[in-house]
Amino acid sequence: MSFNPVGATGRRPCPLSPLVIGIGALGSLVCNGAPDSWQFSVRDSAGVILVSNDSDSVSRGCVIVPPQPVATIPSVVQGQGSDPLLHQVQGAVILTDGRIVVLNGGSRELLFWGADGEYRYAVGGPGRGPGEFVNPTWLGHSADTLFVWDTGLMRLSVFDGTGAVLTSHQVQVEDGEDVPQSIGGRFDDGSFLVRPGPFAFFGAQTGVVRFPQTYGRYDLETRRLDRLVNGRGPETVVGEGAIYELPFGKTHMAVAHGSVVVAGDNGTTAIRYYDTKGRLVRVVKWLSPPIAVTTRDEAAFHQYAAKTFPAFARPPRTARFARERPRFSAIKSDPSGWIWVRPFAADWESPAEWLVFDDIGMLRCSVEVPARKVLGIGEGHILGLQRNEFGEETVQVFALARRLP
Numbered sequence: 001m002s003f004n005p006v007g008a009t010g011r012r013p014c015p016l017s018p019l020v021i022g023i024g025a026l027g028s029l030v031c032n033g034a035p036d037s038w039q040f041s042v043r044d045s046a047g048v049i050l051v052s053n054d055s056d057s058v059s060r061g062c063v064i065v066p067p068q069p070v071a072t073i074p075s076v077v078q079g080q081g082s083d084p085l086l087h088q089v090q091g092a093v094i095l096t097d098g099r100i101v102v103l104n105g106g107s108r109e110l111l112f113w114g115a116d117g118e119y120r121y122a123v124g125g126p127g128r129g130p131g132e133f134v135n136p137t138w139l140g141h142s143a144d145t146l147f148v149w150d151t152g153l154m155r156l157s158v159f160d161g162t163g164a165v166l167t168s169h170q171v172q173v174e175d176g177e178d179v180p181q182s183i184g185g186r187f188d189d190g191s192f193l194v195r196p197g198p199f200a201f202f203g204a205q206t207g208v209v210r211f212p213q214t215y216g217r218y219d220l221e222t223r224r225l226d227r228l229v230n231g232r233g234p235e236t237v238v239g240e241g242a243i244y245e246l247p248f249g250k251t252h253m254a255v256a257h258g259s260v261v262v263a264g265d266n267g268t269t270a271i272r273y274y275d276t277k278g279r280l281v282r283v284v285k286w287l288s289p290p291i292a293v294t295t296r297d298e299a300a301f302h303q304y305a306a307k308t309f310p311a312f313a314r315p316p317r318t319a320r321f322a323r324e325r326p327r328f329s330a331i332k333s334d335p336s337g338w339i340w341v342r343p344f345a346a347d348w349e350s351p352a353e354w355l356v357f358d359d360i361g362m363l364r365c366s367v368e369v370p371a372r373k374v375l376g377i378g379e380g381h382i383l384g385l386q387r388n389e390f391g392e393e394t395v396q397v398f399a400l401a402r403r404l405p
Helices: 295-308
Strands: 009-012 020-022 028-030 038-045 048-053 071-073 089-094 100-104 109-113 119-124 136-142 145-150 155-159 165-170 180-186 192-196 207-209 212-219 224-232 236-239 242-245 252-257 260-265 270-275 280-286 328-333 339-343 352-357 363-369 373-377 381-387 393-399
Touching: 071 100, 089 373, 089 381, 089 393, 100 136, 100 393, 136 180, 145 180, 180 212, 192 224, 192 252, 224 252, 224 260, 252 328, 260 328, 328 373, 339 373, 352 373
Parallel strands: 048 280, 089 136, 180 252
Antiparallel strands: 009 038, 020 028, 038 048, 071 393, 089 100, 100 109, 109 119, 136 145, 145 155, 155 165, 180 192, 192 212, 207 236, 212 224, 236 242, 252 260, 260 270, 270 280, 328 339, 339 352, 352 363, 373 381, 381 393
């Protein structure tokens, strides 16, 4: 990942030329035109690069995602019975030959589809043996090597492109360390960003609390888990006869991005870049006015929770709510060195609007992604997860084209 020199300020034009981007059998797109210019400033403060996007109007056009998918992995597959094959999908990737691999949390399997869209086979299943899973929560890949994180076993398993087990790594934690919950991506050096798990001890604290959490870096060669970035967990209501995450509450999130961690507390409009030693190197800010949580938002949340959450995980009908909406709900990294931030929206069922920041931290544009949930962003595709009114899941592949200077 490279950053442009600092010291720039003012209005920057966007002289972008058309670029055709395709990926295997997914097809290609041609982009034409150019987005508007934007206001920004970049300065160095004691070795930390500060990037400020000073316009509250965001143009479109630097990224194009057509609304229709170029490929769809259905929930029910002919010849595999009448029950949905996809259930609790945790991730999906596209291999170099166009094959699609889905991590299916419900069956605890890796499901393989051909580049032609035909279902091929499944590997894994419930268990603790090699290649088996208890609670798989993350799927990543490097070329045709697959990585699966199992939260239940605190184990990272490595598979080849056919699903054969290559190796596995049991992550050990010492007393006082956060238990790893999931992986936040893979760094350029092959190590992994480990996200902290939920807290289990509340002590005498009551009310709305946030507990400190530490993100770690796990190295496959040394098998070391090093502390990396400190954050704060989700706002949680403790007491009143219940424990639940505060609806519309703030939380902290982070992703691995090249050789840095990009992290942010979604109560703010800022993301911070840290190197793999945990040193702050860049801060990117943008403008977004606060939005109050309304009674309509509260009613919509309860409807959404009733359809989506298991009964034990739903906040009570008398739940407290945050006063303001979070500023964003997800951070994603893409292979071009760009960061995607999803502004928070109370309409969970609609296509998502994303803000796209380039490798400097400039806010290039916003783009509507048809997928309800983005599983991954590639050079020329987006993998998305959809659910219909019956809760059936499908994985969809959308073409992506971007215009680069």
